[in-house]
Amino acid sequence: MHLTQQQRSLIERVINTIETGKPGGDYGALVIYADGPHDIRQITYGRAQTTEYGNLRTLVKMYVAAGGLFSAALAAYADKVGSVPLIDDSRFKSLLRDAGRQDPIMREIQDRFFEQVYFTPAMRWADDHGFVLPLSALVIYDSFIHSGGILWLLRQRFAENPPLLGGNEKKWIEAYVRVRHAWLSNHHRPIVRKSNYRTKAWKEQIAGNNWNLSKLPIRMNGIDVFPE
Numbered sequence: 001m002h003l004t005q006q007q008r009s010l011i012e013r014v015i016n017t018i019e020t021g022k023p024g025g026d027y028g029a030l031v032i033y034a035d036g037p038h039d040i041r042q043i044t045y046g047r048a049q050t051t052e053y054g055n056l057r058t059l060v061k062m063y064v065a066a067g068g069l070f071s072a073a074l075a076a077y078a079d080k081v082g083s084v085p086l087i088d089d090s091r092f093k094s095l096l097r098d099a100g101r102q103d104p105i106m107r108e109i110q111d112r113f114f115e116q117v118y119f120t121p122a123m124r125w126a127d128d129h130g131f132v133l134p135l136s137a138l139v140i141y142d143s144f145i146h147s148g149g150i151l152w153l154l155r156q157r158f159a160e161n162p163p164l165l166g167g168n169e170k171k172w173i174e175a176y177v178r179v180r181h182a183w184l185s186n187h188h189r190p191i192v193r194k195s196n197y198r199t200k201a202w203k204e205q206i207a208g209n210n211w212n213l214s215k216l217p218i219r220m221n222g223i224d225v226f227p228e
Contacts, residue, residue: 001123007134007213009227012048012119014138015145017220018198019049024228027107028100032087033191041087045096047110048118048145057081059113068105070095118144125150130163134213136173139202143180146198154179170211177202197221 003011016025025047035051036042042052050056061078064071077092086092099106122144126137143150158175161167181199184192201220208215217224 001126001131001137003134003137006227007137010213010216010218010225011134011138011141013228014218014220014225015048015142017223017225018142019145020047021221021223023223023225025110026100027110028097030093030097030100035189035191039189040085043087043093043096046100046114047107048114050113050117052086053082054148055113055117058117059110062113063099063106063109066105066109068099068109069103070099070106074099121149128164130165131169131173132163133169133173133211135202135205135211136169138205138213139173139177142198142202146195150176154183170206174206177206 013023017023020026020029027047030043030045032041032043034041036053043056044051045056046059050059060074060081064075064078074095080086119141122141123137126140131140140150154176157179160172160175162172163169177199181196181203184196184199187193205218217226
C-alpha cells in the first residue's frame with residue numbers, strides 16, 4: 001500500500017483519536033473494559049490501545065528490553081501479562097501510566113510496537129488482497145486495531161470479491177463497512193455496540209467520496225482530525 005506521509009499521518013491520528021480521544025495519542029492511557037475472553041475485564045493501554053489478553057505482553061517485553069526508566073520495575077510483570085489477571089494490580093497500572101507519560105523510551109517503543117504489530121500487518125493484508133486506496137487503508141487498519149484483523153465471519157456476509165480476485169475495491173469496502181457496522185451495532189457486549197461510531201464515520205467518508213483522504217478534516221467522535 002503506497003501512502004503519502006500526510007495520508008499515513010492522518011490514518012494514525014484518526015485511530016489515535018478513536019482509541020484515546022487525542023489525535024497525537026495518549027501513551028499513558030489505561031482503561032479497563034469487560035471485553036476480554038468470555039467477557040472478563042481486561043486492561044487496555046497505550047497510544048492506540050492494546051489489550052491485556054491481546055498484545056500487551058509483547059509491548060511490555062519490548063519496553064523492558066529497551067532499558068527505559070520503568071523497565072526494571074515492569075520486568076517482574078513481563079511474563080504475567082495475559083496469564084495472571086492484573087486489572088486490580090495498582091502498582092502495575094501505575095507503572096504503565098507513568099512510563100507512557102514520563103518516559104520518551106516508552107513512547108518510542110509504542111510507536112514501533114503499533115507499527116510492527118498492527119499497521120504493517122494491516123497494510124500487508126491490503127497489499128495481498130489488491131487494495132490501493134487510502135480510505136481502504138484506514139478501514140483495514142481500524143479493523144486490525146479493533147478486532148485483530150479482517151474477520152472471516154464478516155467477509156462471509158457479502159458477495160463482493162476483493163480487488164485481487166477481480167472485485168471492485170470501493171464496493172468491497174462499502175459492503176465490509178456496512179456489515180461491520182451492523183455487527184458492532186448488534187453485538188452482545190454493550191461496550192462493543194457503543195463502538196459503532198467507528199463504522200459510522202467510515203460510512204460518512206464513503207458517502208463523501210473521500211477515498212484519497214484529501215477532504216479535511218476527518219470528523220471522528222466529535223473531534224476534527226488533521227495530519228501532523
